[in-house]
Amino acid sequence: MENKQKIENLDNQPVVQQKVKENLFVSIIFYVVIPVFILNKLNTTFDPLKTLIIALIFPLGYGVYDFMKRKQASPIAVLGIVSILIKGLFAFYKLDGFWFAIQEAAIPTFLGIFTIASAWIGKPFVNYLIYNENVFKTELLEEKLAANNAQKAFKALIWQITMVFGGAFFLGGVLNYILAINIIVSPAQTEAFNKELAEMTWKGHFVVAIPKMVISMLGIWWFVYRLKKLTGLKAGEILRAE
Numbered sequence: 001m002e003n004k005q006k007i008e009n010l011d012n013q014p015v016v017q018q019k020v021k022e023n024l025f026v027s028i029i030f031y032v033v034i035p036v037f038i039l040n041k042l043n044t045t046f047d048p049l050k051t052l053i054i055a056l057i058f059p060l061g062y063g064v065y066d067f068m069k070r071k072q073a074s075p076i077a078v079l080g081i082v083s084i085l086i087k088g089l090f091a092f093y094k095l096d097g098f099w100f101a102i103q104e105a106a107i108p109t110f111l112g113i114f115t116i117a118s119a120w121i122g123k124p125f126v127n128y129l130i131y132n133e134n135v136f137k138t139e140l141l142e143e144k145l146a147a148n149n150a151q152k153a154f155k156a157l158i159w160q161i162t163m164v165f166g167g168a169f170f171l172g173g174v175l176n177y178i179l180a181i182n183i184i185v186s187p188a189q190t191e192a193f194n195k196e197l198a199e200m201t202w203k204g205h206f207v208v209a210i211p212k213m214v215i216s217m218l219g220i221w222w223f224v225y226r227l228k229k230l231t232g233l234k235a236g237e238i239l240r241a242e
Contacts, residue, residue: 030062032205039198049091049189052197056088083107087197094188100197101180104204105173112169119162126162130220136227137240144231157226164219168212175208 038055046054063081086103118125132138145154183200186192227238 027062027066028205031059032202034058036198036202039194039201047189048191048194051194052091052189053088055194055198056084060084091188091193091197096187097181097184097196100184100200101177104180104200105177107173108169108176109173112166112173115162115166115169119159124158124162126158126165129165130161130223131158133240135240136238140233141227141231141238144233148230148232150230153230154227157223157230161219161223164215164222168215168219171215172208172212175211176204179203179208 035055035058038051038058042051042054060081063084083103087100090099090103115125124131130136145151180200183203184193184196186196224235224238227233228235231238
C-alpha cells in the first residue's frame with residue numbers, strides 16, 4: 001500500500017490524503033488497562049482460565065477492529081496479537097513461567113533482528129517506523145540530499161538509526177525476560193497466575209517501555225539533527241506538519 005494517495009480537490013489541485021493514525025490512548029486502554037483490570041478483579045466471578053480468555057479477547061478484538069478500520073497491518077500490532085494468542089495457548093496447556101519469559105523476550109528480540117536485517121537487504125524497517133511521508137517531507141529531503149551530494153552520508157545515517165532501534169528492541173527483550181522470569185511464578189489457570197500476568201502486562205508496557213522510549217527519542221533527535229546538517233534545512237522544513 002502506498003503511504004499516501006493524491007486526490008483532486010474542487011480546484012483540481014492535488015492534495016495529500018494521510019493514513020489514519022492509530023489512537024494511542026485507545027490502544028493503551030484495550031491492550032493494557034482493560035486486560036489488567038479483568039485479570040485482577042474478575043477471578044472471583046469466573047474461574048481463572050475463563051478470566052484469562054476474557055482478558056485476552058479485548059486486545060485481540062481491538063487489534064482486528066483497528067486493522068479493519070485503518071486498512072493497514074502494523075507489523076508491531078501483528079506481533080502483539082501473536083503474543084496474545086501464544087499467552088492463551090501457554091495458559092491452556094499450563095506451561096510454567098519459564099516459557100512465558102521466553103515468549104516475552106522472543107517478540108522484541110525478533111523485532112531487533114528483523115530491524116537490523118532489513119537494513120542489510122536494502123529495505124530498512126526504520127523507513128516504516130519513522131522515515132516515511134507521514135512524518136518527513138521525503139521528496140524535499142531527497143532533492144536536497146542529491147543537490148548536496150549527501151546520499152552516501154544519508155545511507156550511513158539510516159544504518160546508524162537502524163542500530164539504535166535494533167538495540168532498543170533487544171533491550172526490550174532482555175528486560176521482558178527478566179520481568180517475566182521473576183513475576184510469573186505460579187501455575188497457569190490459577191488466580192495467582194492471572195494476577196502475575198496482569199502485573200507483567202502493565203510493567204511490560206510501561207516499565208520496559210521507558211528506557212526503550214528514551215533510546216528511541218534520542219535516536220530520532222540525532223536523526224533530525226543530522227538531516228538538518230546534510231540538507232541545510234530547518235526542522236520545520238524537514239518534518240511534515242499535521
